[in-house]
Amino acid sequence: MTLAAGKGAPREDFRFPSEERLRTDREFREVVRKGERTSTPHFNVYRDFLGGDGRKVGISVGKRAGQAVVRNRVKRVLREFYRFHKCAFPSGSRTAITVKKAPPRPGLDAVTEELLPAIRRRWGPKEGSSRCGQAISSSEP
RNA sequence: UGAGGAGGCCAGGCGGCCGUCGGUCCGCCGUAGCGACGGCGAAAGCCGUUGCGAAGGAGGACGGGAGGAAAGUCCGGGCUCCGCAGGGCAGGGUGCCGGGUAAUUCCCGGUGGGGGCGACCCCGAGGACAGUGCCACAGAAAACACACCGCCCGCCGUAGCCAUGGCGCAAGCCAUGGCGAAGGCAGGUAAGGGUGAAACGGCGAGGUAAGAGCUCACCGCGCGCCGGGCGACCGGCGCGGCACGGCAAACCCCACCCGGAGCAAGACCGAAUAGGAGGGCGACUCCGCGGCAAUCUCGCGGGGGAAGGGCGGCCCGCCCGGGGCCCUCGGGUCAAGGUCGCUCAAGGCUCGCGGCAACGCGCGCCGUAGAGAAAUGGCCGUCGCCCUGCCCUGAAAUACGGGCGGGGGACAGAACCCGGCUUACGGCCUCCUCAAAGU
RNA sequence: GCGGGCGUAAUUCAGGGGUAGAAUGCAAGCUUCCCAAGCUUGACGUCGCCGGUUCGAAUCCGGUCGCCCGCU
Numbered sequence: 001m002t003l004a005a006g007k008g009a010p011r012e013d014f015r016f017p018s019e020e021r022l023r024t025d026r027e028f029r030e031v032v033r034k035g036e037r038t039s040t041p042h043f044n045v046y047r048d049f050l051g052g053d054g055r056k057v058g059i060s061v062g063k064r065a066g067q068a069v070v071r072n073r074v075k076r077v078l079r080e081f082y083r084f085h086k087c088a089f090p091s092g093s094r095t096a097i098t099v100k101k102a103p104p105r106p107g108l109d110a111v112t113e114e115l116l117p118a119i120r121r122r123w124g125p126k127e128g129s130s131r132c133g134q135a136i137s138s139s140e141p
Numbered sequence: 142u143g144a145g146g147a148g149g150c151c152a153g154g155c156g157g158c159c160g161u162c163g164g165u166c167c168g169c170c171g172u173a174g175c176g177a178c179g180g181c182g183a184a185a186g187c188c189g190u191u192g193c194g195a196a197g198g199a200g201g202a203c204g205g206g207a208g209g210a211a212a213g214u215c216c217g218g219g220c221u222c223c224g225c226a227g228g229g230c231a232g233g234g235u236g237c238c239g240g241g242u243a244a245u246u247c248c249c250g251g252u253g254g255g256g257g258c259g260a261c262c263c264c265g266a267g268g269a270c271a272g273u274g275c276c277a278c279a280g281a282a283a284a285c286a287c288a289c290c291g292c293c294c295g296c297c298g299u300a301g302c303c304a305u306g307g308c309g310c311a312a313g314c315c316a317u318g319g320c321g322a323a324g325g326c327a328g329g330u331a332a333g334g335g336u337g338a339a340a341c342g343g344c345g346a347g348g349u350a351a352g353a354g355c356u357c358a359c360c361g362c363g364c365g366c367c368g369g370g371c372g373a374c375c376g377g378c379g380c381g382g383c384a385c386g387g388c389a390a391a392c393c394c395c396a397c398c399c400g401g402a403g404c405a406a407g408a409c410c411g412a413a414u415a416g417g418a419g420g421g422c423g424a425c426u427c428c429g430c431g432g433c434a435a436u437c438u439c440g441c442g443g444g445g446g447a448a449g450g451g452c453g454g455c456c457c458g459c460c461c462g463g464g465g466c467c468c469u470c471g472g473g474u475c476a477a478g479g480u481c482g483c484u485c486a487a488g489g490c491u492c493g494c495g496g497c498a499a500c501g502c503g504c505g506c507c508g509u510a511g512a513g514a515a516a517u518g519g520c521c522g523u524c525g526c527c528c529u530g531c532c533c534u535g536a537a538a539u540a541c542g543g544g545c546g547g548g549g550g551a552c553a554g555a556a557c558c559c560g561g562c563u564u565a566c567g568g569c570c571u572c573c574u575c576a577a578a579g580u
Numbered sequence: 581g582c583g584g585g586c587g588u589a590a591u592u593c594a595g596g597g598g599u600a601g602a603a604u605g606c607a608a609g610c611u612u613c614c615c616a617a618g619c620u621u622g623a624c625g626u627c628g629c630c631g632g633u634u635c636g637a638a639u640c641c642g643g644u645c646g647c648c649c650g651c652u
Contacts (some may be wrong), residue, residue, distance in 0.1 A: 027514090056512065067212090076161095077518090079518080080160080080519050083160065109520095
């Protein structure tokens, strides 16, 4: 297990390092223009498939979503959503999430409830990703 | 208790798991490179082993990570570049006085106004005899002191009235004289004149034909002198006798201040301060040298200078000016790249001294986020706070007690850095004022 | 980060200290057999909001909110 940490991503990976992010405007444009699309009341999700091992996610929150505090909060919640549900983002894919309108209560539960079924419905549950978003908040007293 | 005023403080705490940004350290892998030894070779060098090993890679440990407003970008500075000669104009800003500061439109302390019963609060508060302009409607008149209405004196004098006389039987008529509404003429006057935001000092008394600072007291205003204060200004005395309406957040005048842009500044690395095609523009003149018969022509060097260009608002002025300049078209690389700037700051806190204070000085301690699709978060538990529902005890829980449950936790996110201002917003504490009631 | 502009009737805009206006639209009437056009009326307004200057503010000054541009 410790050896596996070298190259291939381990199963229990809840990290979100900067290599897994879309970092340039060009990448965003490619994904948004060429990728497939689905949407929910508050978000648009674009995705294309390049193959390979890597997997990239980008989050874009425009000014329409609200002031800086609101935008930051939405971005953080979406990052957490990715960390806990990486199985919904298969390797070789690039995904861009944009925010149309800020959710009124941007809690992790509400965002998951809105986004996860939409992604599953659009791209389908990939094989072997059935056990995925298990609770991480196990802190029994 | 209620209604207010001033000042200060905090920005939920603790724990667990997962994550993120950058820092320090630890070993691990290991490239370039450097060294040692050995081998080959004539030499340059090559090969092998081994040591160190920048950068880089994957990982671990430790400790750090938003605000009072980080916001608006309204001021002021630091810093950086623009080629800072110099002068002027334009433009912008400020505007009681003194102080503080790197600086300010900020802060502190005063002065003078204004508001409030009060604690206290607010004020863009220079100049309207430098000039120009505006003051709608109403009103006699709106800035010049007059005209208008009115009031008063005088004169003329109509209607009318009175007196005397005459005529007449009477009603009445006539004459003379006096008074004389209205009216006219010539003056006096500015008290009064539905208005208006504002009316040529106010109010009272005297005075007068009527009136008037005409005179007087008080108040206001102006001027002078004296005293106090660094000063704004204040106080006193005297004089003048009202002349001097308001608006400068109207133009403007006066005094003082301001070069422009901004970390997307700017520097370095790397590519490339590169280079191609076409077109257009670009007075001249003087001096020296060379070949020469030669002052023309040619070549070289230098000076002046027009057009043009530069000096990041404009002008003078300065600089460039056969060196180039301008326009059009097209090709290549590709980068919205990396590194630095980048966080120690006119920094914060304690104490002492000076100062009414803002603040300054000295000693000591602490040293505090640095991203770049952009970190500082998510979930859970618990405590504390607020709101709310139900239940218990109880005479009563709408007695401020106890228990169980649900919900909430403001305004808001650093982007070069500071000092202010303004705006948004939850709570706590202290002092003070007023009112009512009680002691 | 820096710089600039605009908020006035339902709509598009004037007005830059003295009663808030025009065009289109809306409603009513006239005209017509009916409609359109035309003509005559009418309703239309917190002048984005809050303060200040002034006798008086849509206008001048400050603050604030919203919207739209430009600069690498």
